[in-house]
Each structure stands twice: as structure tokens, then as C-alpha cells.
Amino acid sequence: MMYKFILSLFLCTFIWASVPASAAPQKLDGIVAIVDSKAILSSDIDNRFQVIKDRIPGGVLTDTIRRQILNQLVEEAMQVNYARKLGIRASSGEVDRAILSVASNFQTDIAGLRDILSGQGIDYSRYRQQIENEILIGKSRQQVVQSRISITEQEIDDFLDRQAQKSNRKDEYRLRHIVIRATDLEETRAKIDEIAQNINSEQDFINQAIANSEGQFAIQGGDLGWRKANELPRLFTQAIETQKGPLIGPLQSNAGFHLLWVVEKQSNNEAYQQETKVSHILVRPNEIRNDQQTQAFAEQLYKRLQNGEDFAELAKSYSEDQGSTLQGGDLGWVTPGAMVPEFEQVMNTTDVGDISTPFRSQFGWHILTVDGRRQTDISEQVQRKNAEQALIAQKRDFVIETWLSELRADSFIERKAIN
Numbered sequence: 001m002m003y004k005f006i007l008s009l010f011l012c013t014f015i016w017a018s019v020p021a022s023a024a025p026q027k028l029d030g031i032v033a034i035v036d037s038k039a040i041l042s043s044d045i046d047n048r049f050q051v052i053k054d055r056i057p058g059g060v061l062t063d064t065i066r067r068q069i070l071n072q073l074v075e076e077a078m079q080v081n082y083a084r085k086l087g088i089r090a091s092s093g094e095v096d097r098a099i100l101s102v103a104s105n106f107q108t109d110i111a112g113l114r115d116i117l118s119g120q121g122i123d124y125s126r127y128r129q130q131i132e133n134e135i136l137i138g139k140s141r142q143q144v145v146q147s148r149i150s151i152t153e154q155e156i157d158d159f160l161d162r163q164a165q166k167s168n169r170k171d172e173y174r175l176r177h178i179v180i181r182a183t184d185l186e187e188t189r190a191k192i193d194e195i196a197q198n199i200n201s202e203q204d205f206i207n208q209a210i211a212n213s214e215g216q217f218a219i220q221g222g223d224l225g226w227r228k229a230n231e232l233p234r235l236f237t238q239a240i241e242t243q244k245g246p247l248i249g250p251l252q253s254n255a256g257f258h259l260l261w262v263v264e265k266q267s268n269n270e271a272y273q274q275e276t277k278v279s280h281i282l283v284r285p286n287e288i289r290n291d292q293q294t295q296a297f298a299e300q301l302y303k304r305l306q307n308g309e310d311f312a313e314l315a316k317s318y319s320e321d322q323g324s325t326l327q328g329g330d331l332g333w334v335t336p337g338a339m340v341p342e343f344e345q346v347m348n349t350t351d352v353g354d355i356s357t358p359f360r361s362q363f364g365w366h367i368l369t370v371d372g373r374r375q376t377d378i379s380e381q382v383q384r385k386n387a388e389q390a391l392i393a394q395k396r397d398f399v400i401e402t403w404l405s406e407l408r409a410d411s412f413i414e415r416k417a418i419n
Contacts, residue, residue, distance in 0.1 A: 034414045035077035054291040057221045068219040078407040083136040090135035151391045159387045171229040174263040176222040178213040181256040192250040192257040205261040225362045226341045231393035255401035277372040279329040282321040284364030298358035298365035
């Protein structure tokens with residue numbers, strides 16, 4: 001639903017600058033890895049860093065960050081290859097709609113977007129391929145989750161029983177995560193133990209995550225953001241409940257060995273369920289607009305709303321939440337815990353009929369408006385559906401990590417020295 005703009009992977013040769021015959025040739029770009037028949041270039045790493053540097057602790061392209069970006073690009077190439085082998089496709093219409101959404105955010109059309117991209121040194125055909133790849137990755141992951149996770153009625157019953165017995169069922173945690181995939185159990189256990197011994201603070205954890213973690217969020221210092229307790233793997237919640245201190249682990253799963261750092265905890269002990277009818281506009285940082293520019297764009301939209309422009313029309317034109325854009329940003333009736341904490345906090349403190357100022361979540365910059373509130377009883381059917389979704393969320397991360405390990409084992413991957 002929310003597209004990241006990733007870099008396309010083209011097989012190409014080294015490019016050498018034109019220099020006088022007496023001078024040594026200067027290498028401008030080169031292959032740093034090959035995944036099956038696809039190549040990753042040094043320039044791909046540099047371009048990706050420009051997109052995500054606002055989210056990287058320190059914001060500097062060190063050798064460690066360069067290696068982690070390469071790991072990301074390798075995993076993305078594997079997933080795109082998987083999608084193509086299974087016949088998963090992104091239609092021209094899907095790609096066109098994504099590109100049109102980006103163009104509308106700059107109040108321009110496709111031709112105008114081409115000019116913007118050109119000014120940033122980005123080839124349009126390559127940019128289009130980036131978006132197609134991201135759609136393919138999203139569809140691949142959805143297919144894997146649907147095919148590998150099956151929730152039984154007994155699991156739902158057990159989940160509801162556990163929730164009824166626990167007073168902390170509404171707890172939420174902000175976590176950092178390190179995972180080392182287990183190829184050799186003894187070596188991996190020794191490595192995770194060594195990492196744990198070098199962690200005495202959150203900054204130590206961030207440094208170790210960037211340097212060593214093989215998880216999806218390693219480059220952000222292992223930051224998982226806020227996670228509801230009932231959607232975390234049971235392995236994690238049981239350890240958090242029984243172990244003292246912010247450092248949790250090492251923990252062993254089928255995906256490997258894990259360390260957690262509990263940054264913060266918050267509880268929500270509502271005795272009743274209040275539903276809020278809410279609409280929002282979401283804009284995200286991308287290759288041609290960094291986080292600060294995205295915030296400025298959100299503030300421009302907020303001023304237009306303050307001047308009386310229609311919320312739904314602006315959402316249809318500019319919002320990048322693919323699930324609600326066509327509905328004018330309407331998210332329907334939202335139950336407690338359904339949204340990320342940053343969104344829920346603003347939603348709960350905004351009066352009916354009011355429009356919030358722009359605020360940040362892990363997805364980007366939001367503006368929301370509250371259309372109504374109501375008190376509702378939670379029916380058994382809703383409880384069971386919510387339980388099913390929480391159980392899927394508990395299993396999803398481990399399933400994706402296991403799948404990625406399988407892809408890695410089945411893929412031809414050749415890494416070259418990064419200069």
C-alpha cells in the first residue's frame with residue numbers, strides 16, 4: 001500500500017571517464033554484487049543513501065552503512081526475481097497510478113515529473129522500474145504470508161483466553177531488534193553472545209545493529225517502532241515479561257538468534273471501546289523529496305485546508321495512502337489500537353470537525369480530520385477477527401525472515417569489493 005521507491009538493478013559494465021591518454025582511467029561506477037542475472041551498482045548504493053539518510057542514525061554514509069544498504073538491495077533483488085519466477089506482475093495501470101500519485105504531490109503531470117526527475121539526475125525509465133519492483137515485492141510478501149500463515153479457530157480461542165487473563169493486553173512497546181540468522185548454531189550463538197556483551201546502552205545497541213544485524217531494520221539501528229504487545233511474537237512478549245532491563249535476550253527462533261532493546265512502554269487500559277471516524281492525507285519522503293521538504297509540503301496542504309479547501313478533494317489529489325486516496329482519505333470507523341501510536345494520539349486529541357496540524361509517523365507526514373465518535377460494544381465476531389489479525393502479525397516477521405533465508409540459499413549471489 002505504501003510504496004518505497006527502490007533502485008532498479010541493471011546488469012552493466014564499468015563506466016570510465018574520458019581523460020587524457022596520459023592520465024589513469026577513473027572508475028565512476030561499477031558492479032558491487034550480482035544476484036542471479038541482475039547486477040547492483042555502486043551508484044545504486046549512493047542513490048539509496050540519499051533517500052534514507054534522514055532515517056539513519058548519524059546520517060553519514062560509512063562503510064558499515066554502505067554494506068547494510070547493499071544487503072537491502074540484494075534482498076530486494078531476490079524478492080523481485082521470486083515474483084517474476086512465480087508469474088507475479090505489476091500491471092502498467094498499477095505503475096501508472098503510483099507515478100501519477102507522485103506527480104500530483106508536486107502539482108504537476110507526468111511530463112512535469114520527468115523534468116523534476118531529470119533535474120535530480122534520475123532517469124525516468126529507471127524510476128518507473130523502481131516503482132514496479134516495489135509493487136512486486138509487496139505482492140510477493142503478501143503471497144508468502146497468505147500461503148504460510150493459517151490461523152485455526154482453536155488458536156483464536158486460546159488467544160482470547162490469554163488476553164482475558166492479562167491486564168497488560170493493551171501494552172505497547174517501542175523496540176529495537178538485532179537478528180543473526182543461524183547457519184551454524186554454535187558459531188551464531190557465540191556471535192550473538194559477543195554482541196550482547198558489547199551492549200551497555202541504547203547507543204551501543206544501535207551501533208551493533210547497524211554493524212551486525214541481518215534484520216530488515218538494521219540500517220535504522222534495528223528500530224521496529226511501536227508494536228502492540230498482542231501482535232509481537234510470543235517469544236518476544238514472554239521474554240519481555242520475565243527478563244529485567246532494557247536488553248532482552250539472546251532468544252532463539254527458527255529465524256536465528258535475537259536481541260531486543262525496550263526503548264519505551266505505554267499502556268492503554270480503556271474499559272470501553274470508543275470508535276472514531278477519521279480521514280487523513282499522507283505524504284511520504286521519496287527520492288526527489290527529503291523529509292524536511294515533505295514536512296513543508298504537508299504544511300502547505302494544511303494552509304490550503306485552513307483557507308477552506310475541501311479535505312476529501314485534497315486527499316484524492318495528493319494523499320499517498322493507496323488504501324484511502326480514492327475515498328477522499330476516509331479511513332472509516334477506527335477502533336483503539338488499530339493505528340500506529342503517533343496517529344492514534346493525534347486522533348484522540350482532535351475534536352470532531354477539527355483538522356490536525358501535520359504530524360510524523362513511521363509512514364510519513366499526516367494531516368487528519370475527525371468526522372465523528374461513538375461508543376460501541378465489541379461483538380464476538382469483531383473480537384475474533386481482531387484476534388486473527390493479531391495472530392497473523394505475531395507470525396509475520398518470522399515467516400518473512402525464514403522466506404528470505406530460503407531465497408538467499410537458492411539464489412546465486414556474488415559480492416564484489418566496495419570501493
